[in-house]
Amino acid sequence: MKNRIEEIRNQRGIRQEDLARQMQVSRQTISSLENGRYNPSILLAHRIAAYFGMTIEEVFIFDEEE
Amino acid sequence: MYNNNRRIVLDILWIILGLILIGLSIAEVLDSSLYSGMGGALTAVGAVNLARAMRYKKDAGYRERIDTEAGDERNQYIRMKSWAFAGYMAVLLEAAGSVAAAAMGKTQIQLTLYFCLCLLLVLYWASCMIFSRKY
Numbered sequence: 297m298k299n300r301i302e303e304i305r306n307q308r309g310i311r312q313e314d315l316a317r318q319m320q321v322s323r324q325t326i327s328s329l330e331n332g333r334y335n336p337s338i339l340l341a342h343r344i345a346a347y348f349g350m351t352i353e354e355v356f357i358f359d360e361e362e
Numbered sequence: 363m364y365n366n367n368r369r370i371v372l373d374i375l376w377i378i379l380g381l382i383l384i385g386l387s388i389a390e391v392l393d394s395s396l397y398s399g400m401g402g403a404l405t406a407v408g409a410v411n412l413a414r415a416m417r418y419k420k421d422a423g424y425r426e427r428i429d430t431e432a433g434d435e436r437n438q439y440i441r442m443k444s445w446a447f448a449g450y451m452a453v454l455l456e457a458a459g460s461v462a463a464a465a466m467g468k469t470q471i472q473l474t475l476y477f478c479l480c481l482l483l484v485l486y487w488a489s490c491m492i493f494s495r496k497y
Contacts, residue, residue: 316430325436334436 298357302330304348319343370415376408453482 305315312330316323319340328334329344336344336356345352383401386392418425431437456479463472 320430320433322430322434322437325434328436334439337435340435 297335298332298359299329300355300357301326301344304350304355305330308348315344315347318347366415366418370412370419373408373412373415376404377412380405380408449482449486453479453486456482 301315305312312323312326316326319326321340325334329336338352341352341356345355348355380401380403383392383397383404385401387394387398387401392398418428456475460472460475460479463469463475
């Protein structure tokens with residue numbers, strides 16, 4: 297599943313460490329999410345979207361073919 | 363998130379148990395170097411874990427890092443996947459080892475591996491039953 301975490305994070309000048317601290321996950325988790333190596337749970341996806349003040353669909357791009 | 367007090371009690375118990383084993387070995391109640399080695403290992407593990415637990419109690423930064431690592435969902439996912447893979451590999455290796463032992467005529471090894479394989483499969487089956495009811 298693709299996502300716009302890195303793009304939105306860079307737009308807002310948030311560091312990976314700070315986003316990780318806010319989401320109560322490790323920086324490696326944020327890095328893996330941004331690289332598309334790891335898909336988050338619905339809870340983490342919701343937390344990230346809520347932190348950015350967006351909907352899950354605006355942050356995470358669901359591709360049915362994947 | 364992280365039950366530190368319970369860990370401290372357990373670590374102290376390991377140290378005490380280790381010291382008892384060392385003491386009994388020195389007093390020659392237990393006449394094997396195996397027990398003194400085991401006692402030394404238990405004491406060392408307990409001491410290292412106790413030092414970590416005390417640091418967790420006093421160092422806020424360390425505490426935050428440990429809590430994050432313990433609660434991090436990717437870490438939990440990796441741990442779960444690693445256990446699943448380890449179990450899967452154990453089944454394959456035990457099956458292969460059992461067949462190889464049978465071919466070499468090592469009946470005792472074959473039966474031990476076969477028993478371990480059956481135990482793992484029973485545990486897997488029981489886990490499937492429990493989790494399919496839970497979820």
